[in-house]
Amino acid sequence: MRYYNFDRLIDKYSSDFELLPEECSSYDSKGDLIKRKLPPVKMRGAIIGLSENKVYRSDGVLTARDKHLYTKESLGDITGVKVIYGGDLYSVEEEPSVGNSPFTGAFCYVLKFISVFGGGDDGKP
Numbered sequence: 146m147r148y149y150n151f152d153r154l155i156d157k158y159s160s161d162f163e164l165l166p167e168e169c170s171s172y173d174s175k176g177d178l179i180k181r182k183l184p185p186v187k188m189r190g191a192i193i194g195l196s197e198n199k200v201y202r203s204d205g206v207l208t209a210r211d212k213h214l215y216t217k218e219s220l221g222d223i224t225g226v227k228v229i230y231g232g233d234l235y236s237v238e239e240e241p242s243v244g245n246s247p248f249t250g251a252f253c254y255v256l257k258f259i260s261v262f263g264g265g266d267d268g269k270p
Contacts, residue, residue: 155215
């Protein structure tokens with residue numbers, strides 16, 4: 146049973162973003178490590194800035210450039226996953242609402258700002 150259906154709110158404030166999965170690694174028959182970059186996945190979700198009060202109370206863990214991401218579907222294993230949104234690159238740090246999705250129908254993640262996307266010398270994050 147859901148306490149509140151967040152679908153309308155997520156739809157209303159959703160925007161497009163790209164999900165960059167972690168590199169996939171495996172070994173070939175000779176034992177050599179093979180790394181494969183997985184293609185970006187286009188997704189939609191509500192990406193909301195953090196309030197000044199939340200940044201202040203986070204003991205320096207959160208910054209004003211960090212965001213919350215609300216989606217209607219799980220991102221799965223978030224280890225090493227990054228998000229490109231509004232020309233910026235973020236790492237998906239945590240899912241603070243673990244266990245709440247059956248009650249809310251929404252998945253919430255913290256996006257930690259890494260850098261301006263393409264801001265490096267080689268044009269890659």
